[in-house]
Amino acid sequence: MTALLLIWIGNSEAHSLGENMTLVNAVEKEIATEIDHVVVYQQGAQVERVADVSVAKGVTELVFTKLNTSIDPNQLRVTGNGNFTVLSISHRYATDTLSGAESARERNDLQRQQTALSQRINEINAQRVLFDREEQLLLNNQSFTVKDSGVDLDRLMRANTFFRERFLAIHEGRKAIDEDVKKIQNEINDLQLQMNALPPFQTETWLEILVRVEADATEAGKMLLSYWMQNAGWTPSYNARVADIEDPLRLEYQALVRQSTGEDWDNVGMSIATGTPSSNRSKPNLTPIKLDGAYTGRAMKGSVANAWLKSQPYNPNIREVRGQLYDENGSPLIGAQVRANNGAYTTTDVNGFYTMAVPQNVSNLSYSYSGYAQETINISQPVMNVALSSSPVMLEELSIDMEEDAESLFGGRAERRRENFNAQAPNAMNFAAVEIGYSPTSTRFDISSKYDIPADNQPHAVRILSHELAVEYLYQATPKLDPQVYLTALFTDWEELDLLDGRMHIYFEDDYVGESQLQLDFVEDTLAISLGPDPSIQIRRKRTLREDRTSIISGKREYQRAYEFKITNRKRSDIHIQVDDQMPIAESEDIEISALKLDGGALDDETGQVLWDLDIPAGKSKTFELKYEIKAPKEMGLRVE
Secondary structure (H helix, E strand, O other), X not given: OOOOOOOOEOOOOOOOOOOOOOOOOOEEXXXXXXXXXXXXXXXXXXXXXXXXXXXXXXXXXXXXXXXOOOOOHHHOEEEEEOOOEEXXXXXXXXXXXXEOOOOHHHHHHHHHHHHHHHHHHHHHHHHHHHHHHHHHHXXXXXXXXXXXHOOOHHHHHHHHHHHHHHHHHHHHHHHHHHHHHHHHHHHHHHHHHHHHHOOOOEXXXXXXXXXXXXXXXXXXXXXXXXXXEOOEEEEEEEEEEEOOOOOOEEEEEEEEEEEOOOOOEEEEEXXXXXXXXXXXXXXXXXXXXXXXXXXXXXXXXHHHHOHHHHHOOOOOOOOEEEEEEEOOOOOEOOOOEEEEOOXXXXXXXXXXXXXXXXXXXXXXXXXXXXXXXXXXXXXXXOEOOEEOOEOHHHHHOOOOOHHHHHXXXXXXXXXXXXXXXXXXXXXXOOOOOEEEEEOOOOEEEEEEEEEEEOOOOOOEEEEEEEEEEOOEEEEEEXXXXXXXXXXXXXXXXXXXXXXXXXXXXXXXXXXXXXXXXXXXXXXXXXXXXXXXXXXXXXXXXXXXXXXXXXXXXXXXXXXXXXXXXXXXXXXXXXEEEEEEEEOOOOOOOOOEEEEEEOOOOEEOOOOOEEEEEEEEOOXXXXXXXEEEEEEEEHHHOOOOO
């Protein structure tokens, strides 16, 4: 016989490989397996167990035991190689007593004693009923007088003595009953303590796969069991490290793997796959868009954009959701609310991004923003980007103090949770060799290192790749709004890196500076990563001119404003910086606005933005000025800052 490779989808019935083959009684041989490799998808994991087997001449039934009962035997695959023939495959469930079996007789004896004592209490309490009846009888017959009864005083005294003695006897009888019941109850409690001290009766149930094989001689081979587990998955995480702006950016790509399958993955080979297997491999179909009213078409935009997302079922295994909220034009919604039905919520940042841990027993999230129709969507994906549509009705009811609202939104930031695996590890990590495989629907990273992933549903970092990227570093500043100078890394070949949306931790000059969200949905040619403010570059904006006067010749009111900017580069390297400011724009033909001095700045006439592109040598400063004039009829009474 030649080496055999078998692929089987399990069934509760045994499968015969030949119509006329007679299956003889086979010797069972238990085979222990261990998890060798796991392919983790974004939702779910393919677990592979291996075992070395040895079969004697004749028919042997290999019993692969101690398998998790959550495995669907109808979707379990068995493969193997060796000089033997597989006759049939089946499955069964086995149960074993873990503890308490040896004390079952003692436990039963103690329970019988408890039952007997409880019966004794019932018998004693029956005596209490007799006392109660006698007492009631005495009470009903003690109220009579000599006149009423026709008896003499001596007989009356004897009757009173009788009543007194009986009432006293009843009292003493009840007291004795209470003492007996208390004593017996203490005995029952002692017996219960004895039972509590006994080992609990516990059982374990597991799945067994039975593979019947036949060999012409004693043979050795290898078997592999592969099965799907739902309660597992991973989310991307990145470290962006910049040692110096003269150096390339190092992008470290990691997977945060979670699993609660019921079996620990100890020292297993690991593969990370970007896709998720699905029983539905066909594209979704469009449904007709029906307009019903003057505003339906506009309101439908968000709904249409979210149609696929809203069609997906709830996934209870997702523990964190992140994404971006945007309007019908693709612009991010700042300060929008993401709320769970238990009251927990978060808000989007200045780029419309949000991250939210999913509370227990929460199956959907509601997305809302002032002036926009609310969307409620099942938690089905780890990344959920949601479009909201403006609502004309809500806009009519809206009244906002923009200054107050902006302060409430951005006056303070909710602290974002960071995974502790790298929050205190600023140094670059070592990454093992990785083989990358591609398919039409996913990318698979086969990692040479082995990992321990316990079944605790907590994130565990698996290092995938580290890229050194040639980037262009650009400093940017808007001193009118923020006195800090921000560093941005720009690179163009990001599509070749097989990146997914995920959380990014940023390190600059070996210091942890914060985190951001890598969102690729709206990135076109150039991917920008903000590295945060650089305190070694200072910028100052100062108003140098504020002059208002009325022209004698034209009779118009004239306003002149001037601002001086000074940038100081305290770094040891030259920098390129973009600085933007603005001039007012006129919304009336009676208002004239003219730039008097731009110092090399580029003016956008439509927006009024003025942009300077500057190169500043190391250790040097540069000063420039913005000056403009406004002319308007004096009766307009303009208020110019």
